Amino acid sequence: MAPTRPRLFATPDEAQTAFYEAFERANLAAMMAVWAESDDIVCVHPQGPRLVGFEAVRESWMQIFANGAALRVRATEERRFDAQSVAVRAVVEQVAPVGENAPVSAICATNIYELTPNGWRMVVHHASPLADPAPAAEEPAPQGHTLH
Amino acid sequence: MAPTRPRLFATPDEAQTAFYEAFERANLAAMMAVWAESDDIVCVHPQGPRLVGFEAVRESWMQIFANGAALRVRATEERRFDAQSVAVRAVVEQVAPVGENAPVSAICATNIYELTPNGWRMVVHHASPLADPAPAAEEPAPQGHTLH
Numbered sequence: 001m002a003p004t005r006p007r008l009f010a011t012p013d014e015a016q017t018a019f020y021e022a023f024e025r026a027n028l029a030a031m032m033a034v035w036a037e038s039d040d041i042v043c044v045h046p047q048g049p050r051l052v053g054f055e056a057v058r059e060s061w062m063q064i065f066a067n068g069a070a071l072r073v074r075a076t077e078e079r080r081f082d083a084q085s086v087a088v089r090a091v092v093e094q095v096a097p098v099g100e101n102a103p104v105s106a107i108c109a110t111n112i113y114e115l116t117p118n119g120w121r122m123v124v125h126h127a128s129p130l131a132d133p134a135p136a137a138e139e140p141a142p143q144g145h146t147l148h
Numbered sequence: 149m150a151p152t153r154p155r156l157f158a159t160p161d162e163a164q165t166a167f168y169e170a171f172e173r174a175n176l177a178a179m180m181a182v183w184a185e186s187d188d189i190v191c192v193h194p195q196g197p198r199l200v201g202f203e204a205v206r207e208s209w210m211q212i213f214a215n216g217a218a219l220r221v222r223a224t225e226e227r228r229f230d231a232q233s234v235a236v237r238a239v240v241e242q243v244a245p246v247g248e249n250a251p252v253s254a255i256c257a258t259n260i261y262e263l264t265p266n267g268w269r270m271v272v273h274h275a276s277p278l279a280d281p282a283p284a285a286e287e288p289a290p291q292g293h294t295l296h
Contacts, residue, residue, distance in 0.1 A: 047276075123236075133197040
């Protein structure tokens with residue numbers, strides 16, 4: 001049963017767990033219960049446009065969930081920055097289709113949560129493909145990121 | 149004269165102003181004075197790898213500044229999330245070579261600052277190319293995001 005009302009998350013980590021659970025289950029109501037109901041939330045899917053505001057963000061997840069096969073998403077290599085009302089989780093997402101041994105894709109994600117009157121909610125999800133730290137064949141620079 | 153010692157930033161916005169000034173001036177000492185001296189800072193340049201820790205971040209900026217022409221960087225469309233000791237600035241960077249009327253490139257950046265004993269410092273800079281809000285061929289983009 002999909003939750004139809006926002007749930008209250010007592011900690012940023014509860015919100016993040018709910019975010020990835022909703023992602024894996026492709027559950028739009030659960031996903032949007034994680035996000036703050038605000039015109040200022042920001043969501044950037046890998047190689048996607050910058051979406052601002054609850055409706056644009058909701059629409060994007062609806063499309064992702066409509067298109068996609070079920071995914072297994074594991075957040076790794078977390079770096080945390082915590083304040084009383086804002087919390088940052090910078091992670092690497094290891095993404096793989098459920099039930100397959102396909103090679104995972106790796107996504108670099110910056111997740112930001114804010115303490116709202118309705119508990120901790122996501123306000124920013126910025127995701128981009130994780131580049132290989134090893135030199136690419138065509139790119140001799142050791143760290144491969146000379147473009148900003 | 150390049151500052152050789154970390155400067156103290158009284159607010160996240162002072163730190164962000166210093167970040168973009170150092171970027172435009174390609175001044176490595178000024179750039180690294182903005183970053184927290186920590187093994188947990190995270191920097192992702194557009195299409196680059198995920199760099200963690202002060203030395204990896206410093207090395208990346210050294211390479212960018214060694215290669216690059218002077219750039220003009222303007223942070224626009226800012227969304228702010230502020231707490232007592234962590235502050236988020238989600239922006240679109242409009243980047244153009246100095247002295248040229250070349251088309252700018254647009255970068256989506258999430259900048260995170262933390263209040264340290266030495267003032268506000270950057271702890272995360274996550275940058276990725278800004279995708280066109282118009283639907284890409286293979287990825288229907290949702291409507292309604294506020295890009296102009």
